[in-house]
Amino acid sequence: MTHVKLVGVVLVSHSRKLAEGLAELVRELGGDQVPIIAAGGMDDGSLGTSYGRIEQAVREADQGAGVLLLGDLGSALLTVKTLLDEGVGEDARAVLADAPFVEGAVAAVVTASAGGDLESVRAAAEEARQFRKL
Amino acid sequence: MNAEHAGDEAGFDVGVLLAWIDRVAVAVERDKDRLTDLDAAIGDGDHGTNLNRGFTTVRAALEAKPPQYPGAVLVQVGSTLISSVGGASGPLYGTLFRRMGKALGEAEKVGPQDLAAAFAAGLEGLRKLGGASVGDKTMVDVLTPAITALDEALADGASAARAFELAADAAEAAALATIPLRARKGRASYLGERSEGHEDPGGASCALLWRALADTLAGGGAGTGAGAGAEAEATDR
Numbered sequence: 001m002t003h004v005k006l007v008g009v010v011l012v013s014h015s016r017k018l019a020e021g022l023a024e025l026v027r028e029l030g031g032d033q034v035p036i037i038a039a040g041g042m043d044d045g046s047l048g049t050s051y052g053r054i055e056q057a058v059r060e061a062d063q064g065a066g067v068l069l070l071g072d073l074g075s076a077l078l079t080v081k082t083l084l085d086e087g088v089g090e091d092a093r094a095v096l097a098d099a100p101f102v103e104g105a106v107a108a109v110v111t112a113s114a115g116g117d118l119e120s121v122r123a124a125a126e127e128a129r130q131f132r133k134l
Numbered sequence: 135m136n137a138e139h140a141g142d143e144a145g146f147d148v149g150v151l152l153a154w155i156d157r158v159a160v161a162v163e164r165d166k167d168r169l170t171d172l173d174a175a176i177g178d179g180d181h182g183t184n185l186n187r188g189f190t191t192v193r194a195a196l197e198a199k200p201p202q203y204p205g206a207v208l209v210q211v212g213s214t215l216i217s218s219v220g221g222a223s224g225p226l227y228g229t230l231f232r233r234m235g236k237a238l239g240e241a242e243k244v245g246p247q248d249l250a251a252a253f254a255a256g257l258e259g260l261r262k263l264g265g266a267s268v269g270d271k272t273m274v275d276v277l278t279p280a281i282t283a284l285d286e287a288l289a290d291g292a293s294a295a296r297a298f299e300l301a302a303d304a305a306e307a308a309a310l311a312t313i314p315l316r317a318r319k320g321r322a323s324y325l326g327e328r329s330e331g332h333e334d335p336g337g338a339s340c341a342l343l344w345r346a347l348a349d350t351l352a353g354g355g356a357g358t359g360a361g362a363g364a365e366a367e368a369t370d371r
Binding site (some may be wrong): 042046047048049050051052073074075078079081082085 | 228
């Protein structure tokens with residue numbers, strides 16, 4: 001298989017531990033080729049969502065194939081939407097998924113690892129909301 | 135009235151906008167415990183702390199890099215809030231201020247009508263970002279009637295000072311009117327009917343912003359005096 005640029009995934013949480021824990025989990029499930037960057041908490045480690053940390057994460061996750069962002073709750077999503085409105089997506093193509101955080105991240109990373117493009121990765125994450133657990 | 139003449143003829147300069155933001159910062163610091171208490175009842179109890187951190191950073195940022203025109207003040211305030219607040223109020227207030235600043239453009243002086251139009255643009259950006267409508271128990275419930283009151287007063291020929299006073303009155307009444315509402319956005323929406331009976335913290339902080347603007351314009355803020363005062367205060371720190 002020739003080397004293809006893979007879509008990156010950025011996990012945005014109020015909690016650094018939650019974002020890093022989810023990143024650890026999906027790296028295990030999706031292989032180590034997909035750039036998965038955790039952007040959790042504030043710079044000082046407290047709970048919150050940091051515009052600067054997310055911006056940095058998008059740059060790190062971008063290999064040229066675009067970046068899918070997933071957020072945990074309310075203000076994480078508002079911060080990402082603000083970031084995208086401000087044009088961070090211009091040089092790095094970045095989109096926010098309307099998806100459950102854990103299941104969406106798993107679906108996104110598995111799809112990205114198979115070489116799916118940004119739209120397929122987003123669709124996979126958003127379809128994850130249909131999965132029943134029981 | 136001096137404010138009327140200065141405001142209606144000359145417009146508000148960068149100093150007036152800086153004086154307004156300074157008053158907002160003072161009001162947020164004064165009321166941070168009240169805002170946090172309101173938020174503790176139905177949210178995550180950090181609204182006062184977060185906003186105070188945001189406006190403290192805003193003051194430092196404006197001091198470090200003084201903006202050259204009114205629109206630039208608000209764009210800088212918005213950007214600083216987005217990157218420093220951490221909670222939902224960061225992107226929400228940040229978007230409000232940035233959209234307002236962009237609407238004011240690069241004019242050196244802005245009139246009351248320009249500010250009214252800027253508030254309308256800010257509200258539009260906020261609604262697009264948060265998806266809230268009137269009645270959802272959010273900042274939108276305060277901004278909407280305040281802008282309407284401002285527009286009506288200006289259309290009736292009121293002075294700038296009087297029009298912004300009426301808008302602040304409307305904002306404060308609207309903040310209290312969020313008390314019986316059931317939250318449909320944000321963390322409070324998880325509480326369902328248990329969110330009823332509490333004032334919305336975002337609505338309460340929004341009312342501070344309007345009162346600070348009215349006080350700025352009433353206190354001779356339409357001239358250059360308030361701007362000079364803000365600069366003098368800034369150099370003190």
